[in-house]
Amino acid sequence: MAAMVATGAAQRVVIVGGGFGGLRLAKVLADDPVEVTLVDRRNHHTFQPLLYQVATAMLDPAAIARSLRAIFRRQANVEVRLGHVTGVDWDVKQVLVAEGDPIPFDVLVLAAGAVTSDYGIEGVAEHAFPLKSPEEALRLRHHVLARFERAVADPVLIDSGELNFVVVGGGPTGVEMAGALVELIDNVVRKDFRSVDVDRAHVVLIEATDHLIDPFSPKSRQNALETLAARGVEVRLGTTVEAVTAAAVHLAGGDVVSTRTLVWTAGVRANPLADALALAQAEGRRIVVEPDLSVPGHPDCFVIGDLAASRGEDGTLDPQMAPLAQQGADHVAEQLRRRHRGLATERFSYKNKGVMATVGRNAAVAELPNGMRFRGRLAWVMWLVLHLQRLVGYRNRFEVLTAWGWNYLTSDRTARLMIGSDDEVTGPT
Ligand SMILES: Cc1cc2nc3c(=O)[nH]c(=O)nc-3n(C[C@H](O)[C@H](O)[C@H](O)COP(=O)(O)OP(=O)(O)OC[C@H]3O[C@@H](n4cnc5c(N)ncnc54)[C@H](O)[C@@H]3O)c2cc1C
Structure with a gap:
């Protein structure tokens, strides 16, 4: 070296x-x-693995982000510069x-x-919803809730895909996002929007390869696939996106899915x-x-x-x-x-500590480097504990734990304020 x-x-x-x-x-x-x-x-650190929970009304952004100045307030040798x-x-x-x-x-x-990365695919940069920052997660949350508000005001819109939600990318983030979206729709939207025929809402997960959650073993991949399907997600494997417009996603082979919501987690x-x-x-x-x-x-x-x-x-x-x-x-x-100390530098060597992904309530997959595999409720609890530990700061941990506890007891998702532009509700389509 x-x-x-x-x-x-x-x-x-x-x-x-x-x-x-x-x-x-x-x-x-x-x-x-x-x-x-x-x-x-940005003036804050973001815990990106939980952004999808902001986008699906489980958490507020402040629960997963923390001011850098606050973090280093007591560390004398660090100066923060925005x-x-x-x-x-x-x-x-x-x-x-x-x-x-x-x-x-x-x-x-x-x-x-x-x-x-939009991989240069036509329309992705303009019309897809990425998920890399609290702003993007909030924008997506607003947009998803706005689709149901639109359906209340004009139910005919459902015929043209207003309540179709398409997630592109079958990695852990896409799987988590699709699983959380169906839970949001089934447990919260169904109660909040009584005049909307929520059964017509549809979540589609699109993945280019022939499997989900690539870093996992075939057994865990299959488990994630079956769990999502059982919860009502339509998983389309071996499917690539060719173009995206404001009203549809065009797939290779000619299929078109009408949608106003394309969540891009493909890379x-x-x-x-x-x-x-x-x-x-x-x-x-x-x-x-x-x-x-x-x-x-x-x-x-x-x-x-x-x-x-x-x-x-x-x-x-x-x-x-x-x-x-x-x-x-x-x-x-x-x-x-x-x-x-005048010594030579050494080679960096990444140590794989294992992988985990949650598919929704009581459902996750986890794999350790020694070959041990977990799924279902046990893996889900492991996922919860690990993510709580990795969050920065006691206040954030407390806030997240409270929101999760409340959700577990009531199935409610309380962070569903529509904050931001009203364009998606009242603007031209
Ligand atoms: C939705 C999502 C879910 C994820 N889930 C998981 C997971 O479950 N498990 C896991 O291990 N990993 C997960 N990841 C990946 C993980 O978040 C990243 O690998 C990790 O954040 C990389 O850390 P980093 O320090 O390299 O960059 P980041 O954590 O992305 O930090 C980069 C920082 O640089 C700042 N910055 C960028 N450009 C500039 C600039 N020009 N000037 C000044 N500042 C700049 C940004 O504001 C940011 O604060 C997920 C990622 C996403 C997006």
Whole structure:
């Protein structure tokens, strides 16, 4: 591996992105002799795995997001800066931000994550609903509830697909989203919208390959498929989207599904910041990194998380998941310490701690690296506990636990305010 020895102490560490990787790194550097500047274009950290619960009225955004300044209020060596990073001046070692002065660094860590990829499919960028931020989750929640309001005002609209909800992408997020949508419709909408024929609402999950939840074993995939089907989701495997309009999704082979709601969970690509830095890029535009996660030719720059094209020993790309970003953060912190002591850096090696996905109430699949597999209620409880543990801050955990407890007892989803633009309700279609 291309290990290196750098001289001099790493004093000013600039971290771009306060997501899973950047947040973890700033925290684990608490006792190190460094001054950290954490730059993020948002003033909060978002727990993305629960965004679908915001979109389906289970949680409010504040339950899964937390102000970065609040998180670091008591950590003296971290300064938070709100700013959209647009580039890096490598010659003078400064990070360029859209707002205000550049930020000088001795060590730069890029942790800007990924963005939704539309794979260039016509109409996706204009008409599909992505799910990467609290704003997008709120917009989707508003839009879904607005469809039922429209059906109250004009029931004829149901004939043209007003209550068809299409989720594209059969990965864990798509499966979770489809499962949560049917629960929202069955348990909440049915009671709230008594004048609407809710039986005509329809959730379709579209997946291009011949199976759901790719990282799982065939048994777990089958279990997720059967559970979704039993709960009323129409799963269409081996189906690709060719184009999307405001009123329909056009599938390869000529099928057309009328819908006003297409949720796009089909994939991500590296944050466009990667394109702006003139660095080598790999699949999904992820930044090419050395085995120690530094950037070739820029030994004082590291890349972690979704943005980095880190690879296992067999050359396969590491999965873009929260544990990868957090393990990358731990690794970079350790390499900074090694350098400080004049030691060579070491290879990063991602450790798979297992995968889990929930399909809905009392239904989930979980697999551990040792081959143990869980499904049903036990896996669901494991999923709940793990997600509660991983949330940032006691208040967020309390809020989420309360909402889940309430939902478990009453089947109600209380976060169903329609906040935002009324365009979807009253605007032209
Ligand atoms: C809906 C959804 C569900 C998911 N579910 C799971 C799951 O169940 N389990 C799992 O392990 N993983 C899950 N993931 C993936 C996981 O969230 C990511 O792998 C993880 O967030 C990557 O961490 P990161 O630190 O690389 O980037 P992120 O956590 O995305 O953080 C990137 C940060 O960079 C900031 N940023 C971006 N561009 C700029 C810029 N130009 N200037 C300044 N700041 C910038 C962003 O605001 C953000 O705060 C899910 C992702 C999504 C979208």
